Structure formats: C-alpha cells, structure tokens
Amino acid sequence: MAAYRSAESVTGPAAGLVEARRRAFIMSVLPPVRKDRVISQLPKCFSKGATLHTEDGFNAKVKTACQEQRTGTVGFKISKVIVVGDLAVGKTCLINRFCKDVFDKNYKATIGVDFEMERFEVLGVPFSLQLWDTAGQERFKCIASTYYRGAQAIIIVFDLTDVASLHHTRQWLEDAMKENDPTSVLLFLVGTKKDLISPAQYSFNEQDAIKVAQEMKAEYWAVSALSGENVREFFFRLASLTFEANVLAELEKSSSRRIGDVIKISNTTSNLYATSKKKQSNCCQ
Numbered sequence: 001m002a003a004y005r006s007a008e009s010v011t012g013p014a015a016g017l018v019e020a021r022r023r024a025f026i027m028s029v030l031p032p033v034r035k036d037r038v039i040s041q042l043p044k045c046f047s048k049g050a051t052l053h054t055e056d057g058f059n060a061k062v063k064t065a066c067q068e069q070r071t072g073t074v075g076f077k078i079s080k081v082i083v084v085g086d087l088a089v090g091k092t093c094l095i096n097r098f099c100k101d102v103f104d105k106n107y108k109a110t111i112g113v114d115f116e117m118e119r120f121e122v123l124g125v126p127f128s129l130q131l132w133d134t135a136g137q138e139r140f141k142c143i144a145s146t147y148y149r150g151a152q153a154i155i156i157v158f159d160l161t162d163v164a165s166l167h168h169t170r171q172w173l174e175d176a177m178k179e180n181d182p183t184s185v186l187l188f189l190v191g192t193k194k195d196l197i198s199p200a201q202y203s204f205n206e207q208d209a210i211k212v213a214q215e216m217k218a219e220y221w222a223v224s225a226l227s228g229e230n231v232r233e234f235f236f237r238l239a240s241l242t243f244e245a246n247v248l249a250e251l252e253k254s255s256s257r258r259i260g261d262v263i264k265i266s267n268t269t270s271n272l273y274a275t276s277k278k279k280q281s282n283c284c285q
C-alpha cells in the first residue's frame with residue numbers, strides 16, 4: 001500500500017501538469033476540427049449483409065466514457081489508415097474527393113505513398129485519421145509496403161467495372177496483413193466508379209463483392225469519387241468505427257492497468273521477501 005501511495009504522489013499533480021501541457025501543445029499544432037467533420041451518431045453501414053458491426057448506435061460504454069471525458073489519450077492520437085488496391089482503381093480520387101472535395105479525371109499514378117490528415121470530432125472528442133494513399137503499380141509496391149505497419153484500418157479498393165481488380169483484393173489484403181495485427185485492424189472493401197455501371201450490372205457485381213467482403217471479414221461499400229456518392233458516408237463510418245475501437249481499447253487498458261497495479265504491489269512485497277531469503281541462504285552456502 002505504501003508503494004502505491006508513493007507512486008501516486010509521483011504521478012499525481014506534477015504528471016497531470018505535464019500531460020495538460022503536452023495536450024495543449026498537440027491541440028495548438030493540429031488544425032481545428034471543421035464543422036462538417038462532427039459525428040454525434042454512429043453512421044449506418046452500406047449493407048447489413050456485409051458488415052461485422054450491425055449495432056445501430058455507438059457502444060454504450062464508449063458513449064458513457066465520452067460523456068465523462070474518460071477517453072484517455074484517444075483525443076491526442078493519430079490513427080493510421082492505409083488504402084491499397086490495384087493501379088488506377090481510384091484510391092487517390094477517393095481520398096481527394098473526401099479530403100479536398102475535388103475530382104481529377106486524368107490519371108496520375110501515385111509514386112510510392114502519399115498521405116492526408118483528417119480531423120473529426122466524435123461524441124465530443126477530437127479524433128484524427130492519417131490516410132495513407134499507396135501506389136497500386138507493381139514497380140512501387142515495395143516502397144509502399146514499407147508503410148503498411150501499424151494500421152488501425154485498411155481500405156482495400158477495387159474498381160466496380162473491373163472484375164479482376166476485385167479478385168486481386170485478396171492478395172492486397174494478405175500483403176497488408178503481414179505487417180499488421182489481424183485481431184485489431186478494421187477492414188473495408190470499397191468498390192469505386194459506381195457512376196460507370198448501370199444499376200442492373202451493379203446488382204450483379206455486388207453479389208461477388210459481398211461474398212469477398214464476407215470472406216475477408218470486411219465491411220463493404222460502393223462509392224463514386226466522380227459524383228461523390230457514399231464517399232462522405234463511408235469515411236464517417238470508418239472514422240466512427242476506428243474511434244469506437246480506440247476508446248474500447250483505452251478503457252480495457254486503463255482497467256487492466258488498475259488490476260495490474262494491485263497485483264504488482266502484492267507481488268513486489270512477497271518477491272522482496274523471497275529474494276532476501278534466497279540471498280541469505282546463498283550467502284550462507
């Protein structure tokens with residue numbers, strides 16, 4: 001108990017001040033959250049048959065933690081999202097439509113990687129995403145793959161008008177997963193260029209896409225960067241689910257830290273005794 005009290009006094013007010021300064025610094029460096037990036041409800045999925053997250057709202061524990069401002073470091077972290085898929089499927093256009101609200105009809109291959117920062121406010125808590133746009137061209141793949149590590153979400157993109165690009169998504173996922181933790185990363189399978197196919201053709205292709213998404217345990221979306229259809233909805237959903245996962249991880253970490261502290265104190269006491277006894281006996285040998 002004495003050890004616990006002394007640890008508390010070291011990490012108490014002084015540490016609180018350091019943390020407050022650190023947070024104030026981060027807030028001053030990061031751009032403010034735009035009014036149109038505020039999320040107060042969990043956005044709906046694209047298709048109930050192709051998502052692992054079927055709940056209608058945010059997790060109750062997450063909502064309470066946000067209300068009580070118990071989200072720990074979530075508001076100061078930047079979550080990494082990587083975007084992978086064949087060349088020219090529309091990865092850059094998708095990101096540019098959301099982040100800059102622009103669309104370029106001319107193809108300019110991404111060389112290596114590029115990234116965009118997006119700031120949100122979810123349930124009153126600031127939340128930042130770093131969107132890593134990777135190159136689909138084979139010759140840049142080895143550069144791009146060095147940026148795969150540490151992703152909290154992976155967006156695997158294919159072109160709705162090109163069946164081969166859907167089949168290649170399995171390989172893209174496999175490569176991205178080599179560098180990431182399959183138990184914690186969120187997956188999204190996104191079909192682009194929805195504006196280029198007829199509703200009948202789309203319905204036909206969708207069945208295949210949903211099958212692949214289910215196999216991958218990914219959430220499926222169909223979007224158009226040209227018209228903007230579903231682009232904002234998709235990124236809001238991704239930001240919300242990533243935020244929710246972060247808060248849940250933070251809550252788990254803080255509760256296990258509390259349990260861990262108690263165990264550590266009793267362990268330390270008994271270990272000290274055991275160690276000194278052992279030393280004594282060694283000494284006498």
Ligand SMILES: Nc1nc2c(ncn2[C@@H]2O[C@H](COP(=O)(O)OP(=O)(O)OP(=O)(O)O)[C@@H](O)[C@H]2O)c(=O)[nH]1
Nearest residue numbers: 088089090091092093105107110136193224225226
């Ligand atoms: N009609 C239509 N064209 C699109 C859409 N999205 C992308 N394109 C076009 O598809 C081509 C490739 O788009 P990019 O976004 O550069 O493709 P990418 O996946 O980033 O390609 P890499 O960087 O080489 O991997 C461009 O000519 C875009 O204008 C879309 O939603 N609709």
Ligand SMILES: [Mg+2]
Nearest residue numbers: 091092109110
């Ligand atoms: Mg690109």
